Amino acid sequence: MDATVLQFLAAPFAASLILTGIHAYLGVHVVERGVIFVDLSLAQIAALGGTIALLLPFAGHDPHGPWVYWISLAFTLLGAAIFSTIRGHHARIPQEAIIGISYAVASAAAILAMSQSTSEGEHLKHMLVGNILAVSWDEVLKTAALYGVVGVFHYVFRHRFLAISLDPVAAEASGLNVRLWDFLFYASFGFVVTSSVSMAGVLLVFCYLIVPSVAAMLYADRIGTRLAIGWSMGTVVSGLGMFFSVQFDLPTGATMVCTFGLVLVVMAILRPLLRPGLARRDAEAAAVSR
Amino acid sequence: MNLRLLVPMLAAALLAAPGVHAAGPLNVVTTTEDLAAIAREVGGDRVKVEALSRGYQDPHFVEAKPSFVLKLNRADLLIAVGRELEIGWLPPLVTQSRNSRIQPGANGYLDASLTARILEIPTGQITRAMGDVHPQGNPHYWLDPGNGRRVAQAIAQKLSTLRRDDAAFFAQREADFAGRLAAAEKRWDALMAPYKGTRVVTYHRSWPNFAERFGLNVIGYVEPRPGIPPSPSHTLDLIQEMKRQNVKLILVEPYFDLKTPNAVARETGARVVVLLPSVGGEKGVEDYIKLFDYDIDTLVSAIKETGAR
Numbered sequence: 001m002d003a004t005v006l007q008f009l010a011a012p013f014a015a016s017l018i019l020t021g022i023h024a025y026l027g028v029h030v031v032e033r034g035v036i037f038v039d040l041s042l043a044q045i046a047a048l049g050g051t052i053a054l055l056l057p058f059a060g061h062d063p064h065g066p067w068v069y070w071i072s073l074a075f076t077l078l079g080a081a082i083f084s085t086i087r088g089h090h091a092r093i094p095q096e097a098i099i100g101i102s103y104a105v106a107s108a109a110a111i112l113a114m115s116q117s118t119s120e121g122e123h124l125k126h127m128l129v130g131n132i133l134a135v136s137w138d139e140v141l142k143t144a145a146l147y148g149v150v151g152v153f154h155y156v157f158r159h160r161f162l163a164i165s166l167d168p169v170a171a172e173a174s175g176l177n178v179r180l181w182d183f184l185f186y187a188s189f190g191f192v193v194t195s196s197v198s199m200a201g202v203l204l205v206f207c208y209l210i211v212p213s214v215a216a217m218l219y220a221d222r223i224g225t226r227l228a229i230g231w232s233m234g235t236v237v238s239g240l241g242m243f244f245s246v247q248f249d250l251p252t253g254a255t256m257v258c259t260f261g262l263v264l265v266v267m268a269i270l271r272p273l274l275r276p277g278l279a280r281r282d283a284e285a286a287a288v289s290r
Numbered sequence: 291m292n293l294r295l296l297v298p299m300l301a302a303a304l305l306a307a308p309g310v311h312a313a314g315p316l317n318v319v320t321t322t323e324d325l326a327a328i329a330r331e332v333g334g335d336r337v338k339v340e341a342l343s344r345g346y347q348d349p350h351f352v353e354a355k356p357s358f359v360l361k362l363n364r365a366d367l368l369i370a371v372g373r374e375l376e377i378g379w380l381p382p383l384v385t386q387s388r389n390s391r392i393q394p395g396a397n398g399y400l401d402a403s404l405t406a407r408i409l410e411i412p413t414g415q416i417t418r419a420m421g422d423v424h425p426q427g428n429p430h431y432w433l434d435p436g437n438g439r440r441v442a443q444a445i446a447q448k449l450s451t452l453r454r455d456d457a458a459f460f461a462q463r464e465a466d467f468a469g470r471l472a473a474a475e476k477r478w479d480a481l482m483a484p485y486k487g488t489r490v491v492t493y494h495r496s497w498p499n500f501a502e503r504f505g506l507n508v509i510g511y512v513e514p515r516p517g518i519p520p521s522p523s524h525t526l527d528l529i530q531e532m533k534r535q536n537v538k539l540i541l542v543e544p545y546f547d548l549k550t551p552n553a554v555a556r557e558t559g560a561r562v563v564v565l566l567p568s569v570g571g572e573k574g575v576e577d578y579i580k581l582f583d584y585d586i587d588t589l590v591s592a593i594k595e596t597g598a599r
Contacts, residue, residue, distance in 0.1 A: 004360065004363065005356055005359075005360055007388075008356070008359045008360070008363070008386060008387075008388075009356070011386075111518060111519075114515070114518055115515060115518045115521075131354050131379070131382065133354050133355075133356065133359065133383075133386070134354060134379075134382030134383055134385075134386055136382070136385060136386065245355070245356055246356045249355050249356060249357045250355060251353040251354065251355055252354070252355070252356060254353070
């Protein structure tokens with residue numbers, strides 16, 4: 001491998017560590033809540049906001065301008081409000097259905113908005129499908145600061161966030177305003193996902209969110225252990241994925257996504273060897289439920 | 291990786307970046323294979339030319355690979371199509387390359403469109419009613435051999451400023467290319483002469499320069515905006531207009547899906563013809579003159595077989 005390539009990978013690698021840090025944590029919540037596709041849905045809603053902003057005559061048709069940013073953020077918050085109000089413990093309609101509907105409608109509405117815009121669709125696609133290879137140090141530092149704030153917020157209120165994700169019924173019984181904390185969760189989550197997607201693309205962000213969390217569940221039950229495993233896996237896959245991308249000269253984001261899948265499969269295969277107890281317990285549970 | 295590793299790596303990166311270049315061949319990087327082909331014609335063995343995108347790819351959307359950044363980092367000259375064609379992928383890579391020689395505005399950056407003849411430049415206020423508008427004009431200008439000649443001149447001048455000693459060499463090669471291109475144009479004009487004014491529909495607005503140069507009459511577009519399906523009324527209007535004017539040909543680029551053009555062709559009895567917008571779009575189409583050889587041959591035989599007028 002050519003050593004000079006390392007200097008170009010430093011910023012993308014730093015970005016991938018930031019992504020690992022926040023998404024492996026948020027992923028634990030998302031998987032516990034069973035709202036796996038919520039990030040795709042919120043990212044699409046944000047993109048719809050960006051497209052609509054480009055149509056507004058006073059927004060200056062600048063895809064990197066402040067209007068586009070603020071209006072997509074407003075749409076993200078709107079999406080967060082929708083997802084937090086429809087969460088019913090009594091409702092018959094699964095939340096995943098609402099998330100799917102929001103995704104489909106937001107995507108189609110973005111196409112309609114694009115068909116009305118004078119500017120080229122390339123800008124918009126670029127906004128939705130960021131490229132981690134092209135990340136600059138500027139972006140890395142800005143994102144690190146933003147995610148740091150979100151991270152501190154979640155750390156300070158970690159007990160409430162965990163309570164509403166793990167056992168919302170008990171949380172409500174204990175007098176917690178579940179709807180408010182749900183909104184705060186989805187709002188901070190949407191804020192993070194929208195920035196991440198514009199930096200690394202939808203697919204890669206989805207992987208950073210879900211795969212470490214799922215991989216960790218194969219090996220541990222405790223939240224703390226799962227986070228440690230998730231962070232380690234995210235870091236290893238980031239390095240490995242970039243190595244493959246350079247070694248075989250493949251598009252970086254897609255290579256990292258496939259590396260996530262590969263490492264997850266390897267971890268699943270090794271599980272009976274490394275954690276025979278957990279594997280046996282799951283097999284017995286499956287037998288009982290059958 | 292932690293910060294302790296990162297800092298020395300960055301320091302090494304900063305020290306290594308602006309290398310001193312010996313008198314080997316100039317490293318030229320182009321965004322498309324068309325520009326690479328022309329740069330090779332002009333530069334000969336005094337340049338080493340690499341194209342980032344392949345000829346069968348849509349130059350609007352190119353997946354960046356790590357090697358792109360490396361190539362850009364080592365380039366003495368970057369030649370881009372311009373007119374916002376590469377806006378979706380090139381600018382961040384150029385920034386990432388940390389190569390001050392090829393930043394826009396620097397001496398090692400050439401926007402090939404600056405001296406070309408650009409069509410469809412909007413005048414006055416851009417409104418929604420105008421449909422898909424490139425604010426800086428249509429970027430598919432290389433599909434007119436006249437623009438190929440202008441781009442070759444621009445490249446020869448640029449190479450001469452980077453390598454003054456070789457100026458005569460570049461000028462001579464540029465003149466030679468212009469001569470061969472002029473001879474080929476006579477051949478193409480002769481082939482197309484009987485079919486001046488043939489009415490065609492194109493998939494996307496990629497062919498205005500080609501149509502103007504070779505006398506095609508583009509009466510409509512299948513999908514006026516890339517990636518956005520046309521409305522039913524647009525498609526119906528197009529089909530009716532094609533029937534009314536008896537249009538027999540739908541020209542499509544190889545990277546677009548043929549479903550919609552095939553459906554329109556079924557309705558109208560027209561034929562879908564895949565023309566190459568770029569060098570390298572098909573095996574054997576490896577230089578600028580062969581690109582037009584291929585397109586003109588394909589077009590002429592399709593016109594003959596369908597009786598298009």
